[in-house]
Each structure stands twice: as C-alpha cells, then as structure tokens.
Amino acid sequence: xxxxxxxxxxxxxxxxxxxxxxxxxxxxxxxxxxxxxxxxxxxxxxxxxxxxxxxxxxxxxxxxxxxxxxxxxxxxxxxxxxxxxxxxxxxxxxxxxxxxxxxxxxxxxxxxxxxxxxxxxxxxxxxxxxxxxxxxxxxxxxxxxxxxxxxxxxxxxxxxxxxxxxxxxxxxxxxxxxxxxxxx
Amino acid sequence: xxxxxxxxxxxxxxxxxxxxxxxxxxxxxxxxxxxxxxxxxxxxxxxxxxxxxxxxxxxxxxxxxxxxxxxxxxxxxxxxxxxxxxxxxxxxxxxxxxxxxxxxxxxxxxxxxxxxxxxxxxxxxxxxxxxxxxxxxxxxxxxxxxxxxxxxxxxxxxxxxxxxxxxxxxxxxxxxxxxxxxxxxxxxxxxxxxxxxx
Numbered sequence: 001x002x003x004x005x006x007x008x009x010x011x012x013x014x015x016x017x018x019x020x021x022x023x024x025x026x027x028x029x030x031x032x033x034x035x036x037x038x039x040x041x042x043x044x045x046x047x048x049x050x051x052x053x054x055x056x057x058x059x060x061x062x063x064x065x066x067x068x069x070x071x072x073x074x075x076x077x078x079x080x081x082x083x084x085x086x087x088x089x090x091x092x093x094x095x096x097x098x099x100x101x102x103x104x105x106x107x108x109x110x111x112x113x114x115x116x117x118x119x120x121x122x123x124x125x126x127x128x129x130x131x132x133x134x135x136x137x138x139x140x141x142x143x144x145x146x147x148x149x150x151x152x153x154x155x156x157x158x159x160x161x162x163x164x165x166x167x168x169x170x171x172x173x174x175x176x177x178x179x180x181x182x183x184x
Numbered sequence: 185x186x187x188x189x190x191x192x193x194x195x196x197x198x199x200x201x202x203x204x205x206x207x208x209x210x211x212x213x214x215x216x217x218x219x220x221x222x223x224x225x226x227x228x229x230x231x232x233x234x235x236x237x238x239x240x241x242x243x244x245x246x247x248x249x250x251x252x253x254x255x256x257x258x259x260x261x262x263x264x265x266x267x268x269x270x271x272x273x274x275x276x277x278x279x280x281x282x283x284x285x286x287x288x289x290x291x292x293x294x295x296x297x298x299x300x301x302x303x304x305x306x307x308x309x310x311x312x313x314x315x316x317x318x319x320x321x322x323x324x325x326x327x328x329x330x331x332x333x334x335x336x337x338x339x340x341x342x343x344x345x346x347x348x349x350x351x352x353x354x355x356x357x358x359x360x361x362x363x364x365x366x367x368x369x370x371x372x373x374x375x376x377x378x379x380x381x382x
Contacts, residue, residue: 108255
C-alpha cells in the first residue's frame, strides 16, 4: 500500500467520518498537536530511565491515539452518520491524579521555580509538558467554534501536570537535583 | 571515576559531587566535607556490591538522606551528616559494619550512628523524643526517605506497616521537632496511607 495519497496536495485534508477542511483548520491543529505530543512521548519512552515512568508513558501513548481519533472526527452536521470513535480514557484522569500525588510525595518539596533540565529523560518530559499545553490550547481554540467533548481538555490539563512531576521524578530517582531558576 | 577517564560519572559519583557542593553552600568546610564524602562512599560500598540497578530505590538512599538534612533541615554538622549516610533502617544488611565505619569515618561517626533509634520498637517514639536533637533529625530524615519510596519496594505489607508506623510515630516526632519535616511527613503519610489502608 502506498503511503502517499496526494489528496492533501491542495492544502486540505479529510476528517474521520467524512468531510474535508483546510489544513489550517483548528480541528487539524488540535489533533495534529496531539499527534506531535504522542511522538515526543514515544521519544520519552525510549529515553527515560525509570521503569515506572516508562510504563506510564506507554499507556498514555494509547490514550493519545484515541484522543487524536476523537478530535479528527468531524462535528455532527446531520448529513452523515457519525463514525464509531474510541472512548475517551477518562478513567485515566483519576489514575493520573494518584500518580501526581505519589510523585509529589516522593520528590523534594518545591520551593523555587525550576527550569526544564536535569537528566535527558527529565528534559524530554518537560518538552512533552509544553507540547501538551499547546495541544490543550489548540483544543480550547477548537471548542470556541465547534463542540468538543469536555473531558478532552480535562485530560490534557492533568496530563501536562503529570509530565511536570514525572520530569522531577526522573531527576529525583536518578539522583539529579532540579535545575533551579536564579534571578542573577 | 579515575582521573583522565572519559567515562561519564556514575549516579553515585554525581551524588557525591552534589553532596559536596550542597555542603559547601551550607557552610561546611573542607575537612567536614571530606568526612561527609567518606561516610557516603563507605555507605555505597555494600550497595555497589549487591544492587546492580542504579535506579533501585535504595541505591542512592544515603545521599538522599544527607540531602534532606542539608536542604530541608539546614543541618551542617559533618559528623551527623556522615553518620546519616551510614544508617539504613530498612535494609540494615546494607549498612557497613562497625569496623568499616570506624576505619573509614572514625569513632565519632560510629558513636553517632549507634545512637540513632531504629523502627519496629514499641518504645520508638520515646526513644526518638529522648534523643539528642541532631540524632532525632537524622532519624527523621533517614526514615522519610525510605517512606517516600516504600511504594517501590514491591512488598505491599512491609510498605503498609512502614507507613502506619510513619504516621503514628515519625510524624508525631516531626511535629514536635521540625516544622518542615513535619510538613513533608504529613504530605507523605496523607498520600500513601490511603493507598495502604483502603
């Protein structure tokens, strides 16, 4: 099967379930950013040294794929049947909150601003955090013009918090201190 | 790492550097830092023999304990910090023997280590409260580092028992002696106790 279809050469793209939109459409920006995030998570999986974090990241990759499919689906317009999309993994939000609490209890108390850095894995988790924030902003922008499942923003919001504490956890378990911001 | 080697320093070597820098930042002189380094290196000897995984929760325990004392408690007494590295209340088999401590860190460090109360005793809270203040702080920091990694032990019952004792005894001790350690114990106990008691 050829990977190229040439159908997007004119600058538009097909949505899941039918319909075409320009590639600059907020929906494409939203699911494209989620896809970008998933790629960085994949890089983090092969970079972080902590096995627990690695396993958690792998679960998130599956979630993000489902989330991308949901976002890539055209909003219902009454002219075509809605395709079946994966369920949003909302149960993971509670799991993420528990992971955040545990990691926060394990690492040093945060009393200063920290900079992205430390180990290679931690630095990459900060990249995941910032791309996740961008994905969240893109979804919020999409939601201004089209209906978006409310859980999507909640999931991404919690996920970026998790990346932050996992970055700290990766440093902590590796014996690296956080990189603190200094005024001077 | 030998001088001139191109190999990246190992995690424990980086931790040794970190302790040295942090101790200097907290006003510990060169002689004191040397003693702390000797204590930490002595603590790593048995670990390097039996813990092949440098991400094992106990691998850097001695350094993390000293880091809590320096950063959170502000303790900058070299004998106490060296002794703190040499206490392991969860895996006493990883502690260097008295002879090794004496040889590498001296009598004062050995005497200090002997004074640190151990968990599992009915009289633990009394012993902690009756300890000289630096001894009590070392006991709190050392146990806190174990408790915050208990979920990684792979032994649910041991972790549950440790957290129950942590909230009953160590938290009570921390509340009487050091506000920041008390806050950290409170946070740690609140997070993990629900995991072990529900």
